[in-house]
Amino acid sequence: MNASAKAGLAIAAVMASCAIYASRAAAQVDPWEFEVYPYATEGRGVLEVEALNSVIANGHSTGFNGTSAGAFASQAMYRSAIELTYGLTDRIEAAAYLTTAQVSGHGFWYSGSKYRLRGRLFDEETLPLELGWYAELEWHHTPQFDDADLELELRPIIEKDYGALALIVNPIFEKSLAGAGRRQGFEFGYVSGAYYRSLRAISPGLEFYGGVGLIDDNAPLHNQQHYIFPVVWGELPHGLEYNVGPGIGLTRGSDHVIMKFNFELEHFIGALFGPSAESNWFF
Amino acid sequence: MFGGFEIKAVDFENHSQFHLRLMTLKFKLFIFAAGASLLAIGALPASAADATYEIRFQDYHFVPQTLAVTAGQPLIIKVANSSNETIEFESFKLNREKAVTPGETAMVHLPALGAGRYDFYDDFHQDIPEGSIVAK
Numbered sequence: 001m002n003a004s005a006k007a008g009l010a011i012a013a014v015m016a017s018c019a020i021y022a023s024r025a026a027a028q029v030d031p032w033e034f035e036v037y038p039y040a041t042e043g044r045g046v047l048e049v050e051a052l053n054s055v056i057a058n059g060h061s062t063g064f065n066g067t068s069a070g071a072f073a074s075q076a077m078y079r080s081a082i083e084l085t086y087g088l089t090d091r092i093e094a095a096a097y098l099t100t101a102q103v104s105g106h107g108f109w110y111s112g113s114k115y116r117l118r119g120r121l122f123d124e125e126t127l128p129l130e131l132g133w134y135a136e137l138e139w140h141h142t143p144q145f146d147d148a149d150l151e152l153e154l155r156p157i158i159e160k161d162y163g164a165l166a167l168i169v170n171p172i173f174e175k176s177l178a179g180a181g182r183r184q185g186f187e188f189g190y191v192s193g194a195y196y197r198s199l200r201a202i203s204p205g206l207e208f209y210g211g212v213g214l215i216d217d218n219a220p221l222h223n224q225q226h227y228i229f230p231v232v233w234g235e236l237p238h239g240l241e242y243n244v245g246p247g248i249g250l251t252r253g254s255d256h257v258i259m260k261f262n263f264e265l266e267h268f269i270g271a272l273f274g275p276s277a278e279s280n281w282f283f
Numbered sequence: 284m285f286g287g288f289e290i291k292a293v294d295f296e297n298h299s300q301f302h303l304r305l306m307t308l309k310f311k312l313f314i315f316a317a318g319a320s321l322l323a324i325g326a327l328p329a330s331a332a333d334a335t336y337e338i339r340f341q342d343y344h345f346v347p348q349t350l351a352v353t354a355g356q357p358l359i360i361k362v363a364n365s366s367n368e369t370i371e372f373e374s375f376k377l378n379r380e381k382a383v384t385p386g387e388t389a390m391v392h393l394p395a396l397g398a399g400r401y402d403f404y405d406d407f408h409q410d411i412p413e414g415s416i417v418a419k
């Protein structure tokens with residue numbers, strides 16, 4: 001068996017592990033960020049502005065159900081996050097998010113903010129799988145949108161390309177640091193996607209989002225959230241990139257139908273650091 | 284005692300405590316299996332000697348505009364930016380993008396390509412003609 005086949009088997013094993021584990025446990029889905037993170041990071045000195053939007057077309061009518069982790073109900077909620085990402089080095093990027101929501105019957109709300117670092121390890125093709133990392137701090141507007149004030153989220157990033165097909169997995173480990181759940185352990189979730197590169201302007205993809213709740217005290221499967229999103233993605237004139245599609249909830253605990261539409265633009269604004277050395281695998 | 288071995292009964296305080304420990308054990312096993320898979324993969328050797336090619340960006344175009352490479356062999360493309368502006372060397376089909384500042388040379392690592400034509404362009408200057416990598 002060659003290295004590529006081994007890598008394929010391993011990524012399939014990791015995806016299967018996520019799925020098997022998820023089927024026994026609860027849910028940690030970030031409804032402000034229906035996005036799968038690839039191995040590649042923003043170019044050094046490049047600023048990307050991204051609008052991450054979603055609307056719950058068919059959700060739950062009471063809070064703490066579906067994608068709602070707070071007192072507001074998810075039904076008809078429109079969420080929007082503005083994300084600014086800057087390429088610090090050739091391998092590390094930093095990002096800040098401002099999240100807002102239009103809540104049915106309650107108007108427009110500030111719902112929180114997030115800050116994260118993300119990186120890729122080694123250069124492409126050094127390992128049979130492309131590996132990266134992701135660390136994020138999230139502040140929530142409580143109790144309307146979440147019952148935890150501050151959370152830490154950690155993700156390994158795993159990607160493998162097979163010609164025009166890219167497979168990406170982001171297992172998620174999340175811990176409440178302040179507010180509800182601070183005395184509890186990590187929660188487990190996942191984000192993954194399969195993308196086929198057909199045309200630069202429009203290509204198909206399939207994304208998966210879900211969560212299993214606390215690692216050591218999983219929710220019953222019917223209370224967990226699991227979604228599948230068939231998406232189209234690509235680049236429009238003037239470099240405007242998009243990723244849109246409907247999300248279908250797969251369990252009773254999920255919202256039933258979500259529409260997501262993400263747009264991004266990038267521009268070089270100037271690098272703070274010089275080029276990363278070829279021999280350097282982290283910075 | 285049974286056959287020289289002492290059998291100790293496991294005395295959990297209650298069923299939920301047992302369930303909690305079981306789930307924790309299962310999670311540890313999951314993490315171990317996933318980690319072991321990745322470490323095993325990481326231990327695999329990277330590709331052998333890669334063929335190296337160069338593409339230069341100058342006077343608002345790429346030189347060469349069409350780069351012929353050998354199919355079936357991993358390769359490295361050195362992208363040299365001889366212009367006064369930062370470019371982003373990008374290939375949609377090859378899933379690569381790299382910002383290259385003026386005077387800098389960036390390395391783009393690629394797997395063995397199947398025979399065919401693969402696009403590349405400067406994502407920061409979309410009016411500049413696209414180039415092609417032709418694998419034969």
